[in-house]
Amino acid sequence: MLMWVRTAPALPLVFLLMIHGVSSAGWSVSYSPSHICALKDSTVIMNCTYTYPTGYQIRNVFWIINPVKGVESPDLSNDPEYSQRLQYLGDKQQNCTVRLSHVTLKDSHEYCFRFTTDKPDKKWLGHPGLTLTVTDLQVETPERVTEGDSVRLTCKSSCTLTDRATFIWSRNSQPLTERRDRNNELLLQSVRREDAGRYSCAVHGHHHISPDLHLNVMYPPKSVSVSISPSGVIVEGDSVTLNCSSDSNPPALNFSWFKGRTIVRSGRIYSISKISSDDSGEYKCKTINEHGEKYSDAVTLNVMYPPKSVSVLMSGSGVIVEGDSVTLNCSSDSNPPALNFSWFKGGTFVRSGRIYRISKTSSDDSGEYKCKSINEHGEKYSDNVTLNIMYPPKSVSVSISPSGEIVEGDSVTLNCSTDSNPPALNFSWFKGGTFVRSGRIYSISKISSVDSGEYKCRSINEHGEKYSDAVTLNVMYQPRNVSVSINGSGVIVEGDSVTLSCSSDSNPPALNFSWFKENETSAVGSGQSFSALQSGRFYCQAHNQHGSQRSDAVTVTGEAFINTLLYLHIIHQFGELIMRIFLFQFIMGLVGM
16 A cells, blocks of 8 residues: 655655565565556655575675566676666665665556575576556646636546645635535636636646646627727717627627617628718627527717818908908808818918908909818818908019120110019000100110110009119110311411310210321320320320221411411401501512522
8 A cells, every 4th residue: 555654854765565575495586566656756655675585695685676587687786777767775784675766657666575585596586577657747627618617627637646645726826715526626616707717737845747728618708898999089081990899608709789779880890981970879799609608798889070161261252452451251150160260371271260350452362262161170171262352553663685785776675564463464665754655665776875864664553553773774885976076276376286176976986086187097096185296197096895886087387378267367357457567578578599
């Protein structure tokens, strides 16, 4: 009979053996007992005694396993599988007890003690030997358990352990203290779903624990609930998913959806790809498995929507003239009602509030206006409305083409531009204060110097008129009307000279002058003034960047000719008598010469 002996806590559990002997004529080996059922990973003490006749001395003592007749079995203490675990506790006289620690299922064998004496032909094998069976622990339970059943779990071993062995039970690695019916059984009365889990058993004082066995408790659906995704407020146009979940075993595979009392769909998930206000209402789901069914509580879909049908109403009708007052009113349909309104001119924010009032309009207020209506679920813009403010011409200006320098003979265009609403169609051109032409464009096909001057245009629409600032046409031209003036009489007196000055009409004024003596090709001087040192006919040539022109020639004479002219002048001044006197003197002078 297998017995357990409780030792101090630090020592392993050991087995004591009942006496079983093998003897012959004074030779014997006894095992107590001859069969051991040991728990995996425990320590086993194989209690053994032996005798032999007097006159012999013991040489060797050792243990072997599973002896075969005619075959020499090896000493277990030399076997690597046993050398670290087998400890001989006996002696070479009578005690052959051995201890085997950390036994495994592979240690289940027949163990025999053998000894030899000082006489080679005298040796003894204690056969049949001691049978060691190593067992592990397994938990057994019914395959299918339904909530409310009574369940008995059994801790099984391959051989019978002593009744005094204390079994320990655990669920999910946590010790249990529930009522036990017999030492190696665990009774769960009226099992609950919370009793499901991994169960294992062990023997008190041992490290070996049975493998986990999962207890699967079946039960009908409970805790049925509906989740809404996305959670929170639902806005029209969103994709919404209702998900039905329940706690059941086996898992429920049959789901039905109800809106109010009407079934609307089957399946665990109810998806609405683009929700509208028509989908508002109370929803619940029903879940079924083979053990029963259950409804969820109702959930409410309250579909909100952002502003829509946003529009702008403009007060007044007809033409709006600069200085008038205007009111724009923004309205929208939304849930909840929009409280936030913004006004935009073009793409630029200009004001907040449902009403946009302009007390005194100006041309700058013209443009496209729209309002944006906002609630906590979104926003929407209205269509554009156009505010068209009428006003008289302003910012009237004249542009000249081509720009830059204008040369006599060029084609020149004056263009009158203005800002007015409606656009001005009446244009008048003035040179100085004199009207010269009508039309927005004033073209001069071949300009001359007489066209130089200040020009301005007048722009008119039905609301008023305005003049542009004056622009100046400065027409450039080459020298003309070139002439030479003589400083003095034009008579060269011996040792003296005559100064000639050149003048011209040109734009810009000529700064380059050349002097020539008639019938000669080379210039005789430069500059606006020229000193003639000899008689002859001289002319000048004036130059600017646009061309050149020469003057008519002037005559510079000698002294005798000059005297004759002087006398003629005196005669003319003082009468015939005096003229005769001077003429006589002159003639006498000539005779003298």
